[in-house]
Amino acid sequence: MAIRPVFEKEANEEIKNLYRKLKEALKLDSLPLFFAYLGAFPEYFRYIAQQIDNLAKNHEFNKLCGETATEIEKELTEKLTISEELENWLNRYKYSPAFYNFQKDLQHIFLSNVKLTFIFIALREAVKGWAVASKKLSGEVKINAQTAKETPQEDFVFDDTYAKNYSIEARKGEIAAAGESALEKDLLPEYLVLCRRDFIDVLKNEDFLRLRVQIEQKFLNDLALLPESIYSPINVVLQYTSKYPDFPDLLYLLTEHFPTYAVQRMLFSGYMIKG
Numbered sequence: 001m002a003i004r005p006v007f008e009k010e011a012n013e014e015i016k017n018l019y020r021k022l023k024e025a026l027k028l029d030s031l032p033l034f035f036a037y038l039g040a041f042p043e044y045f046r047y048i049a050q051q052i053d054n055l056a057k058n059h060e061f062n063k064l065c066g067e068t069a070t071e072i073e074k075e076l077t078e079k080l081t082i083s084e085e086l087e088n089w090l091n092r093y094k095y096s097p098a099f100y101n102f103q104k105d106l107q108h109i110f111l112s113n114v115k116l117t118f119i120f121i122a123l124r125e126a127v128k129g130w131a132v133a134s135k136k137l138s139g140e141v142k143i144n145a146q147t148a149k150e151t152p153q154e155d156f157v158f159d160d161t162y163a164k165n166y167s168i169e170a171r172k173g174e175i176a177a178a179g180e181s182a183l184e185k186d187l188l189p190e191y192l193v194l195c196r197r198d199f200i201d202v203l204k205n206e207d208f209l210r211l212r213v214q215i216e217q218k219f220l221n222d223l224a225l226l227p228e229s230i231y232s233p234i235n236v237v238l239q240y241t242s243k244y245p246d247f248p249d250l251l252y253l254l255t256e257h258f259p260t261y262a263v264q265r266m267l268f269s270g271y272m273i274k275g
Helices: 013-026 033-038 042-056 059-079 084-093 097-134 145-150 153-157 168-178 180-202 206-225 234-241 247-271
Strands: none
Touching (some): 013 042, 033 042, 033 153, 059 206, 234 247
16 A cells, blocks of 8 residues: 545645645645645654744744755756757746746745755654664565655656646647737746756756755755754654554655655756746
8 A cells, every 4th residue: 555645625624734834834825745645644744744834934944945045046057057948938038027927936936945855854864864773764664666656756846837737839839829918828837848848857967966966965964054853763753653554655755755856846946947
């Protein structure tokens, strides 16, 4: 059995309230998919959500995240290239009011994703660091193969976009026929798809891999600067989750998938900033 995420519309009132608190603390309109998976383990989610909420509201944490976002955005601008197609698109449309407003929104999305990256790297270290020392993790985690299959990378990395099924080719003819007003309306989905295409290629690039490792190491080093720690050693995780048959899959997500996907999600939103 693989973990079945609990989405907002399906959650009971307690979980919905926790989702709402986290969205407010992180200043997000929609719930990041990570939390829907944690919501499948209500006792643990209740425990960890309070810590995340406290950290996300902390002034010093938000200051650290702002400084980190500025530094990483500069790194991405200097070290990552874009495709010719995306460059041509930007040269044509970057002064559009809709694109300008989206870039302002994107700065906020990027900052929120920096916060999520800190949170899930801290959570990984809280679980895995203690577990490695006690040699319990390898003995407890017997991963269901379905976990990797049913937690697809793109759902985590690209879930800030609303353009997954948008067809550039199909829209070009419609836009050309309808004129500039229609183009303005359909500008952002096309941009998101182009960025997504580019970023999927970037993920395979060795230079990007090195950059990603460097950036993740920075987050790891800066955990010492967090004004509040995430406390979640494996014995606590087991206390709240071991009654569920798929609890080993949760340990895998906490120690492997979630931090990796949080980093990639953060980098993708940073990659889209072209203001």
